Amino acid sequence: xxxxxxxxxxxxxxxxxxxxxxxxxxxxxxxxxxxxxxxxxxxxxxxxxxxxxxxxxxxxxxxxxxxxxxxxxxxxxxxxxxxxxxxxxxxxxxxxxxxxxxxxxxxxxxxxxxxxx
Amino acid sequence: xxxxxxxxxxxxxxxxxxxxxxxxxxxxxxxxxxxxxxxxxxxxxxxxxxxxxxxxxxxxxxxxxxxxxxxxxxxxxxxxxxxxxxxxxxxxxxxxxxxxxxxxxxxxxxxxxx
Numbered sequence: 001x002x003x004x005x006x007x008x009x010x011x012x013x014x015x016x017x018x019x020x021x022x023x024x025x026x027x028x029x030x031x032x033x034x035x036x037x038x039x040x041x042x043x044x045x046x047x048x049x050x051x052x053x054x055x056x057x058x059x060x061x062x063x064x065x066x067x068x069x070x071x072x073x074x075x076x077x078x079x080x081x082x083x084x085x086x087x088x089x090x091x092x093x094x095x096x097x098x099x100x101x102x103x104x105x106x107x108x109x110x111x112x113x114x115x116x117x
Numbered sequence: 118x119x120x121x122x123x124x125x126x127x128x129x130x131x132x133x134x135x136x137x138x139x140x141x142x143x144x145x146x147x148x149x150x151x152x153x154x155x156x157x158x159x160x161x162x163x164x165x166x167x168x169x170x171x172x173x174x175x176x177x178x179x180x181x182x183x184x185x186x187x188x189x190x191x192x193x194x195x196x197x198x199x200x201x202x203x204x205x206x207x208x209x210x211x212x213x214x215x216x217x218x219x220x221x222x223x224x225x226x227x228x229x230x231x
Binding site: 002004041043045049089104105106107108 | 121123157158159160161162165173207208209219220221222223224225
């Protein structure tokens with residue numbers, strides 16, 4: 001059973017507009033959430049994270065929103081740039097999340113973002 | 118060299134072969150991880166090493182055998198694999214005591230089992 005889901009396999013956005021990537025989770029013990037970005041032939045790179053004690057974290061053009069009651073988080077990129085085209089993975093973790101060890105990440109399937117010039 | 122490196126980048130092996138994947142991190146981290154990414158599936162954690170000790174084995178078949186001789190190096194020994202083991206194998210590292218969840222990934226080894 002997949003505990004972290006990214007239901008949109010792909011998203012296409014015009015340069016300069018907002019990109020919104022969504023992620024849902026089922027395990028209420030998750031207390032830390034991350035977004036990773038992956039270019040072809042490279043490993044995922046950490047982008048931004050949020051603790052469950054917050055509902056928003058912002059870093060430049062990237063903002064992550066967390067809605068704990070809905071078990072939903074989203075990544076907003078504004079303005080979107082062609083260089084943002086990549087696969088975006090949502091990940092979740094928690095020291096007491098179902099007996100998982102500290103540092104274990106559970107990933108979603110990823111969303112392919114394409115930003116058109 | 119900086120970051121997390123993995124060799125080889127591509128590997129084709131038969132089901133009776135024995136091969137090893139290598140990972141090296143130059144970040145001074147003391148936790149290392151092996152992940153498997155199959156087509157259209159999430160990254161799956163395979164093994165976790167913390168201070169060279171294996172702390173997680175995510176029900177991985179014994180045909181995958183990890184080795185962590187020191188906190189900078191991690192190996193994945195492969196033998197008698199199956200075609201369904203073909204995937205991208207990613208290594209990652211993180212710093213214990215810091216934000217462990219922020220893992221740094223290598224570029225991966227694309228494995229094809231024939």
